Amino acid sequence: MSDASDEEVENIREQKRRELLDRTEDGAAAPTEPVHVESEDHFQRLVADHDTVLVDYYADWCGPCRMLEPTVEEIAEESHAVVAKVDIDVHQRLAQQAGVRGGPTLKLFSGGQEVQQWVGVQDKGTLVSGIQQFA
Secondary structure, eight states: OOHHHHHHHHHHHHHHHHHHHTBOTTSOBOOSSOEEOOSHHHHHHHHHHOSEEEEEEEOTTOHHHHHHHHHHHHHHHHSSSEEEEEETTTTHHHHHHTTOOSSSEEEEEETTEEEEEEESOOOHHHHHHHHHHTO
């Protein structure tokens, strides 16, 4: 093979390696945008099916929640973690079961277990650091 072909093959291998690293343990690629939770069952499946899940409990009327939204979207795009959004007005029971008293509240799940919680607006570095700690 020529040097150009070898380089092309190596580039393809590197791209595939990066794609594999971006996948969760069960082989399902993490979505690159937040997943809006549709039901309690959907929430349970997300937490069970993915190794690392950041859950944003929010409300549409909540100013701090709206301030945090771009950060949450960036983390979904850039991180290996699944980012789930739970509307606390629509899913009041789910929020109550999670002990959410106000928005925004973020919870990090790793291996199906809650491992971290943040209340209020957080900076991206804090959230990414938490995700990396349990990756």
